[in-house]
Amino acid sequence: MLYDVSNETMPREELEALQLTRLKAMVEKVYYNVPFYQNRFNEMDIRPEQIRSLDDLKYLPFTEKQDLRNNYPFGLFAVPRDNVVRVHASSGTTGKATVVGYTQRDVNTWAELMARSLMCAGASRRDIVHNAYGYGLFTGGLGMHYGVERLGATILPISGGGTRRQVMLMRDFGSTILCSTPSYALFLYESILAAGMSIEDLKLHTGIFGAEPWSEKMRSEIESKLQIKALDIYGLSEIMGPGVGMECCDAQDGLHIWEDHFLIEIIDPETGEQLPLGESGELVITTITKEAQPLIRYRTRDITRIEAIPCRCGRTHRRISRIQGRSDDMLIIRGVNVFPQQIETILLETQGVAPHYQLILTRQGSLDMLEVKVEVDEKLFSDEIRHLQRIEAKIQKNIKEFLGVTAKVTLSEPQSIERSEGKAKRIIDLRNS
Structure with missing residues (x-):
């Protein structure tokens, strides 16, 4: 289904002409x-007058997260402060x-x-x-909320926390779409079973999941357990919030970036050079319609690639592939680059292993050590120790063969890894403790 037919199916030539007009105005x-x-x-x-084509984008400076911090709080605003109707912010933990x-127009565009x-x-x-995304300074909850209201659907603004109550209200209100982090969706599934309910008691048909990276294997896990179609949404607070890109239910193959509002490019994260279509690298986004705080060539640190082949859904806006990881949370273990999602994929290919895990990094002398702690299901946990040891060895072997890194694998009993009602804490880095 199309919400905005004329814009979502705009011929590429017209779309690129619109992008250039908006880029020139924004740069000025x-x-x-x-x-x-x-x-x-x-x-x-x-x-500004030197920007005459979309190819000239590569001559413009990058913007990085540290630039926003250095200009805290309002130094990057392009309008008077009294024209700003809303402010969001990160937690600032680092x-x-x-x-x-x-501005009000920005809020309307976002919706x-x-x-x-x-x-x-x-x-x-x-x-x-x-809507189980958090409300407040985090953009997820309110971003989704305003979009649902603009569409004319019914919103349940449950936010995070109170999982048992969430399950009850999901059943009682007949919720049909779940919006949350993917890890929280699996936590909700466990809570549904713990409450003595079955999936058949719910009316869910679709899940819209984002705010943390997740793999195709986790998608399969969610779809199988919750009996829904699980779709990926992309966004980041610095650019707008959720809704920068969305996977279509027709193809379920990459996320359409709304190119009438955002210019996208892929760069080599080391050199900053643009990469050709289809190559993996760091996603860079330029906002071309934001009023209050436009950003030029914002380095997202998300690793992906742009899909040039048109989508069968009919939308002409290019897609990015599922986020593979981040250039700044990539694990470097004894010189080997490893993304948590790669390990997650290996784990979820192992029968009897649950989608709850932690990667624990320590240092012995000058050597980095990786422990992969993962839960197993009740049936596997009740098996004899020798069988569990074989599973551990198999996972360890697969990690070594596919990723080139040696890891200690620890199988944990069900429910032993702490659950999160927001983003799952996958990495525990103790190397500098």
Whole structure:
């Protein structure tokens, strides 16, 4: 289903002409209204009028998360502060918070793109949307909320926490779409069973999952257990929030980035050079319609690739593949680059292993050590120790063969790994403790 037919199916030539018009206007706006960008442009000897084609994007400076922190709180605003109707911010656990401002037009655009994303996922006005994303300074909850209301569906603003109550309300209200992190969806499944309910007691048909990386194997796990179609949504607070991109229910093969509002490119994370279509690298996004806080070539640190082959759903907006990991949370273990999602895929290919795991990093002398702690299901845990040891050895062998790193594998009893009602804490890095 299409929410905005004329824009979602716009011919590429028209779409790119629109992008260029909007890019030129945005570059001029930030140059004359944001001292940070004016200084960057002057340092690089660039002027707005030099941007004459989309290919010229590569000459513009990058923006990084640290730039937002360095200009905390309102230094990157391109409009007077009294034109800003809403502010979101990160938690700031690794330094100053990253602050994002929105004009009323920005809020309206966000709601439109979220409604577009919801319909891309197969939602309609008849749906009841169970929104378990957190409300507050985090963009997830309110972003989804406004999109559901714009679409005209019914929103249940449950937020995070109170899992047993969530399960009860999901059943009693007849929720049809679940919005949460993928790890929380699996936690909800366990809570459904613990409450003595079955999946047949629910009316869910679709899940929209984001805010943390997840693998195809976890998708299969969620779809099998909750008996729903599990779809990937992409967004980040610095750019807008959820709804920057959405996987369509028709193809379920990559996330459409709404290119009438965002320019995307893939770069080599080491050199910063643009990479050709189809090659994996770091996703860089330029906002071309944001008023309060436009960003030029924002380095997301997300590793993906752009799919150039048109989608069978009919949308002309290009897709990115599922996020493979992040260039800044990539694990380097004895010189080997490893993404948690790669290990997750290996684990979930092992029969009897549950999708709950932790990667524990320690250091012995000068050597990095990796322990993979993963839960097994009740049936496997009750087996004899020798069988469990064979499973551990098999997982260890697969990690070594596919990723080239040696890991200690520890099978844990069911429910032993702490559950999260937000983003799952997968990595415990004790190397500098």
